[in-house]
Amino acid sequence: MRQFAAALALALAASIVSAGSPPAASGSNVPDIETRRSGLQLAPMPRTAQLYATNCQGCHGEFGSSAAEIPTLAGRVGYFTRIPEGRRYLVQVPNVALNANSDADIAAVLNWLLATYSRAQLAADFQPYTASEVAELRQARIDVVASRRRIVDALLAAGQIPSADTLALPHIVLY
């Protein structure tokens, strides 16, 4: 019986090998040799853009603008960095704070997002997020609606946004 089990295990292993196991994922986003030979032109995606694509884009869209009740990031998100509570909020918003990636990756994707989609709105003295800042800020659980309202009011009062509509949430009725 033990011999039979061993033979079966060997046969299974052999069939897995002969079926051709897929090449181990390299972790790189540079196109492999076959893709390059095929003539397909694929620009390698920087790691931060890849982080955004796999963690954020499903809701916030490829170019930082989304439908329905999901806030548009493009041309807007940088305004939040103009006051301390707004800077904290960008890390504490649930899909950022609770994201499974490391503090360093969250800092990197936020810095990338701000520079790519909202550079013109950044605080004049904006300093990029660091991993340790993210580590500390993401511990807090905030009341998103109340915080956001408070921040928008404060930005408006400080003359940092042209009007309350600047950061208004889209209200698209789908049905």
Ligand code: HEC
């Ligand atoms: C499952 C959908 C979803 C995913 C995934 C998601 N978000 Fe969001 N995001 C939202 C929603 C909805 C809000 C509005 C606040 C809330 O209800 O949590 C929001 C708010 C935000 C805000 C605040 C914008 C504002 O105007 O208030 C930022 C910044 C943000 N998200 C960035 C990110 C980043 C960076 C990622 C990827 C790491 C991400 N989000 C992933 C749905 C998502």
